[in-house]
Amino acid sequence: MAEVLSPAAVEAAEARIRAHVRHTPGMMVEGAAFGLADPVHLKLELFQHTGSFKARGAFNNLLARPVPKVGITAASGGNHGAAVAYAAACLGHRARIFVPTVSSPIKIERIRAYGAEVVVAGDRYADAALLSDAWAKESGALVVHPFDSPYTIAGQGTVAREWEEDAPDGLDTVLVAAGGGGLVAGTALWFHGRTRVIAVEPQGSRALHAARAAGRPVDVEVESIAVDSLGAKRVGELVHVIARDWVDDVVLVPDSAIVEAQRRLWSSLRIAAEPGGATALAALLAGHYRPRPDERVGVLVCGGNVDLTTLAALAT
Amino acid sequence: MAEVLSPAAVEAAEARIRAHVRHTPGMMVEGAAFGLADPVHLKLELFQHTGSFKARGAFNNLLARPVPKVGITAASGGNHGAAVAYAAACLGHRARIFVPTVSSPIKIERIRAYGAEVVVAGDRYADAALLSDAWAKESGALVVHPFDSPYTIAGQGTVAREWEEDAPDGLDTVLVAAGGGGLVAGTALWFHGRTRVIAVEPQGSRALHAARAAGRPVDVEVESIAVDSLGAKRVGELVHVIARDWVDDVVLVPDSAIVEAQRRLWSSLRIAAEPGGATALAALLAGHYRPRPDERVGVLVCGGNVDLTTLAALAT
Numbered sequence: 313m314a315e316v317l318s319p320a321a322v323e324a325a326e327a328r329i330r331a332h333v334r335h336t337p338g339m340m341v342e343g344a345a346f347g348l349a350d351p352v353h354l355k356l357e358l359f360q361h362t363g364s365f366k367a368r369g370a371f372n373n374l375l376a377r378p379v380p381k382v383g384i385t386a387a388s389g390g391n392h393g394a395a396v397a398y399a400a401a402c403l404g405h406r407a408r409i410f411v412p413t414v415s416s417p418i419k420i421e422r423i424r425a426y427g428a429e430v431v432v433a434g435d436r437y438a439d440a441a442l443l444s445d446a447w448a449k450e451s452g453a454l455v456v457h458p459f460d461s462p463y464t465i466a467g468q469g470t471v472a473r474e475w476e477e478d479a480p481d482g483l484d485t486v487l488v489a490a491g492g493g494g495l496v497a498g499t500a501l502w503f504h505g506r507t508r509v510i511a512v513e514p515q516g517s518r519a520l521h522a523a524r525a526a527g528r529p530v531d532v533e534v535e536s537i538a539v540d541s542l543g544a545k546r547v548g549e550l551v552h553v554i555a556r557d558w559v560d561d562v563v564l565v566p567d568s569a570i571v572e573a574q575r576r577l578w579s580s581l582r583i584a585a586e587p588g589g590a591t592a593l594a595a596l597l598a599g600h601y602r603p604r605p606d607e608r609v610g611v612l613v614c615g616g617n618v619d620l621t622t623l624a625a626l627a628t
Numbered sequence: 629m630a631e632v633l634s635p636a637a638v639e640a641a642e643a644r645i646r647a648h649v650r651h652t653p654g655m656m657v658e659g660a661a662f663g664l665a666d667p668v669h670l671k672l673e674l675f676q677h678t679g680s681f682k683a684r685g686a687f688n689n690l691l692a693r694p695v696p697k698v699g700i701t702a703a704s705g706g707n708h709g710a711a712v713a714y715a716a717a718c719l720g721h722r723a724r725i726f727v728p729t730v731s732s733p734i735k736i737e738r739i740r741a742y743g744a745e746v747v748v749a750g751d752r753y754a755d756a757a758l759l760s761d762a763w764a765k766e767s768g769a770l771v772v773h774p775f776d777s778p779y780t781i782a783g784q785g786t787v788a789r790e791w792e793e794d795a796p797d798g799l800d801t802v803l804v805a806a807g808g809g810g811l812v813a814g815t816a817l818w819f820h821g822r823t824r825v826i827a828v829e830p831q832g833s834r835a836l837h838a839a840r841a842a843g844r845p846v847d848v849e850v851e852s853i854a855v856d857s858l859g860a861k862r863v864g865e866l867v868h869v870i871a872r873d874w875v876d877d878v879v880l881v882p883d884s885a886i887v888e889a890q891r892r893l894w895s896s897l898r899i900a901a902e903p904g905g906a907t908a909l910a911a912l913l914a915g916h917y918r919p920r921p922d923e924r925v926g927v928l929v930c931g932g933n934v935d936l937t938t939l940a941a942l943a944t
Contacts, residue, residue, distance in 0.1 A: 338655030339675065359655060363898045582679045584900045584930030616898030620943060624936035 322469035327372040334557040338478040345580040358616030366395035372467030377435020387416025387444035387454040392458040395543040397428035410440040459494030469498030486610040491542030492550035500558035537567040541588030569598035589615035631911040638785035645687040654794040661896040674932030682711035688783030703757035705731025708774040713744035726756040776864020785814030791866030802926040805907040807858030809867035816874035857904030885914035905931035
């Protein structure tokens with residue numbers, strides 16, 4: 313386990329997935345765009361395949377582990393489902409994605425369009441996950457967990473490796489959104505204390521915050537505008553351990569700040585982010601994270617799967 | 629004149645405007661995203677201040693030339709007007725922008741929001757330009773031309789300098805949209821034959837194509853989905869001379885290809901481009917420019933001032 317919980321696991325993931333994922337751009341943005349004194353380095357991971365960082369973890373799972381002929385399975389009505397379906401199609405594997413009935417028809421159609429078999433069943437994510445696990449037991453299919461797998465975490469961590477390589481002046485602190493916590497755990501695993509890692513959660517969806525307070529993963533109620541991507545009820549055990557050791561702080565932001573961050577990304581930069589993708593920036597904009605003078609701050613914009621009509625209504 | 633028509637003019641512009649413009653990101657995108665065999669390097673200039681490359685030329689004019697107390701003037705209902713208004717506000721100058729009556733209220737409001745005085749008058753761009761020139765004569769205000777000024781051209785050329793610096797494997801050929809031609813002229817001025825420069829125009833707005841055919845700038849009829857940013861009736865004299873010497877070819881694309889390029893940028897990359905911003909890519913997507921095997925092709929995505937509701941309707 314020591315090895316899968318080290319930066320070397322991220323290195324290994326990077327070598328594995330390099331040919332399959334996009335090297336997404338970073339961009340230094342003047343502080344004035346966000347009402348700040350100092351510039352901010354944005355990592356624009358929303359331009360990744362399938363519109364979010366999730367493609368990294370999906371490819372790492374499929375390339376690091378033996379995939380049986382029956383294929384893979386996952387539970388997700390959102391970005392993870394799309395990423396797993398896409399990675400499976402690229403690598404020639406069958407995929408069966410269990411999608412809770414609450415998922416939007418557009419998202420379900422997207423997963424199907426990537427070539428996966430979609431099973432719409434179960435009221436909520438947890439129900440779909442049970443069905444996915446049951447099917448894996450029955451069929452031998454490989455389960456790709458959305459966050460609490462060492463392969464998922466190390467795969468997501470490759471975004472931090474790229475980011476560090478590209479940030480022209482270095483990074484003192486990075487802000488990263490957390491749902492189930494795979495992305496922030498992977499980021500923290502990579503930086504390993506060299507750079508401060510701040511997790512940002514919606515006030516209404518605070519699984520990581522609650523885990524830190526309780527000293528173990530616990531269930532939380534979930535209600536936020538970012539619930540479609542950050543709405544995990546509970547972080548995983550692995551995520552909890554990594555975050556406890558290597559995430560410096562967990563900051564909570566109200567939904568209003570998330571909407572304002574989406575609005576600002578569009579009006580100042582012409583970047584269309586989904587709520588979860590704008591959550592890390594919300595912490596800076598709303599003053600929930602206040603940088604010191606000259607602190608070199610990075611913000612991860614991690615997803616762009618936003619409905620344009622909804623964004624249009626927000627942005628004007 | 630020799631000096632203003634050399635790469636040194638772009639170097640000088642870069643030094644002048646560096647502190648005021650964003651260094652926009654480049655991104656290598658796998659060919660599959662666009663139905664091509666080889667990857668394409670996108671220069672994402674749509675994330676520039678005011679949502680287009682126009683900020684570069686605007687700042688270069690204002691920083692290279694003495695600005696009288698009465699301020700500056702320009703004619704534009706679109707990206708140039710917004711960029712000039714923004715640059716003037718940043719540098720503490722007054723700006724009076726003449727906007728033709730056909731311009732959309734949203735764009736007029738944007739120019740006003742940057743702090744400029746907006747005069748809505750004249751049926752078309754040419755009428756607004758006459759009014760702007762007349763006011764400059766009367767008041768002594770500095771005219772910032774949208775394309776046919778050496779300062780505008782050299783300013784726009786700084787995008788090419790950045791691009792060349794950032795493209796990891798070099799660029800054999802770049803595709804750049806043309807309206808009045810300031811951007812493509814600046815790009816060609818910078819590359820000076822080191823990299824092939826292909827201008828791309830809508831079939832319905834082909835001022836550069838017509839100028840090459842006639843051997844001098846001539847008027848064309850203008851009707852295209854990209855008319856709001858590329859709808860010049862005639863290229864300038866300076867643009868014509870530079871393009872004649874240093875632009876390798878001019879390619880025409882139908883509006884349907886421009887819409888498809890907007891759609892693909894959104895569905896594959898989550899990039900929201902305006903029609904003019906997607907026009908260069910349209911030449912590749914629709915096969916109007918066909919790269920050789922292994923040709924290192926770059927595409928400039930030059931503007932993101934798209935109405936999100938319109939894009940939503942296109943993209944689904």
